Amino acid sequence: MSGKYLGSYVTVDCGELFGCYQGQVSNVDTLNQTLTLKDVWKNGLKSSIDDVTLLAKDILSLAIIPSPKDDKIGNRAEVEHLESQRNKNKTSARDSPRKFDGYGSSSSQPAPPDTPNKINKMKGRVGKDDVCFGTDVNMEKDFDFETNLALFDKKTVMGEIQSGKQQGPPLGPGARTVSNFRHDENVLETLPPTYRQIHLPSPSTKEFLTDTGLVVPSASPELRKAMQDSMEKLGISVERRSESIARAVAEVALHFVGGPHRLTPKNSHQKPVVVALCGNHPEAAGAVCAARHLATLGVQTVVYLQTLTVSHYLKKEIELYKLTGQSVINNEKHLPSVSVDLIVASLLPPTWGGGDEISKMKGIIEWANKQRAPTMAIDQPPSAVINATPWLDVKCTLSADLPLAYGDRDGKLYLYSLSTPRKIFQSLGIEYDSPFGSKFVITLHESC
Known part of the structure; x- marks a missing residue:
């Protein structure tokens, strides 16, 4: 039956x-399921091979066409018919550059013969055209966005993503499912976080929170005094602690100025000015050391001493500070008359329990409060403990390791590590497990 074709x-x-x-069909092999053509044209170009044998499994569609005219295979109508079979655009504006020029046209003029070089070039061009224009796309039909959007169940897909279910086709037997992780989740299994890592021997009066949610309880003045005595006993002297205090104070001070x-x-014509108000206690030595650190960075500093009689550790820090060429004063009349950028206050120790010291500071307190510069307190007692009028208008407070029970009048609270x-x-x-993480100074927030 196949012979009739x-x-x-x-x-x-x-x-x-x-x-x-x-x-032209030259052979039909029903046993091997093959079709042999002669006088072959491929993709609009005359083939250099006389006979081509095609497998039935490779054929997508087959159509019988009229006999050619003038010994040329096909015409423009046949080309358009072939393109319609593959759902391609028929309009000339959207035609592929592959025009099937070898088919001939309605004109009676015969096509000029192709030289071997021209054939090779055209073969190379056809390959490039196939890559660029070979996709079957019906450009005449508008895309229905509403219909396709309705097919997408966003709620179900987002639920699968958030629940960590495997996206994609079903996995085969024995395959291991892979969970989807967010950017802030660990691939490795970890223990649940513990936010209360610091426990004191006695209940604290106040608790604070770090930015990561860790709980930092407040310490009593007696506990802070015991910590200082223990550090002195084990060799962590005031000089060593002063350097840690100075590093933290200088870091925050540079931010303020x-x-x-x-x-x-x-900007060397208007260097920032920092005034350090110091008492006679270990934290004041840290304030003097911080003034030295700032002076070495180009900040203009002034150290004000509340008393001329100072401890040996404070005396050493003052001697080192004087090497920077900056001034040390003990008379409030000699305080800078120019604009001040920051006031560092360490007039009272954190273990202060009362006395007449504040009455002797009235002049320096009035001067500090008149300045437009913010006041940064270093381990001073909470304003509620001092309970004196007038007292410093504190912008922020720095405290070491364990803070005291600071309140709203003590400004923003920073915790630094010794x-x-x-x-x-x-x-x-x-x-005590360190709440600092990768930093030496962190911000504390009052727990609700």
Whole structure:
């Protein structure tokens, strides 16, 4: 029965991989399921091969066409018919550059013969065209956005993503499911976080929270005094603690005075001015040390001493500070008359329990409160404990390791690390895991 098709002219579409063929049927092998064409044209170009044998499994569509005229295979109508079979655009504006020029046209003029070089070039161009224009896309039909959007169940998909279910096709037997993790989740399994990592031997009067949610309880003045005595006993002297205090104070102070915007070569005509108000206690030694750190960075500093009689550790810090060439005064009349950028106050120790010291500070307190500069307190007693009028208008407070029970009148609270060894906390019955993380100074917030 297949013999009746011998000699017929057909057009065969073998898909994008093999292309389109036109030619005369020379053999039909029903046993091997093959079709042989002669006088073959492929993709609009005359083939250099006399006979082409196609497998039935590679043929997508086959159509019988009329016999060619003037010994040329096909015409423009046949080309358009082939393109319509593959759902391609028929309009000339959207035609592929592959125009099937080899088919001939309605004109009676015969096509000029192709030289071997021209054939090779055209073959190379056809390959490039297939890559760029070979996709079957019906440009005449508008895309229905509403219908396709209705097919997408956003709620179900988002539920699967948030629940960590595997996206994609079902997994085969024995396959291991993979959970989807957010950017802030760990791939490795970890223990649930513990936010209360500090335990004091006695209940605290107040608790604070870090930015990460860790609980930091407040310490009593007696516990802070015991910590200082334990550090002195184990060799962590005032000089060592002063350097840690100074590092933290200088870091926060540079932020208040403008940091890189003020300390630049182009801005050397208006260097920031910092005044340190110091009493006679270990924390005041840290304030003097901080003034030395700031002076070495180009900040103009002034150290005011509340009393001329100072301890030996404070005297050493003052001697080191004088090496920077900055001034030390003990008379409030000599305080800067120019604009001040920051006031660092360490007039009273954190263990202060009362006395007549505040009455002697009335003049310096009035001067500080008249300045437009913010006041940063270093481990001073809470304003509620001092309970004196007048007292400093504090913008922020820095406290070491364990804060005192500071309130709203003490401004923003910062906690800095003295790098206190764990053994010191253990000797006082304190369970202490560092809340600082990768920083030496952190912000504390009052717990609700």
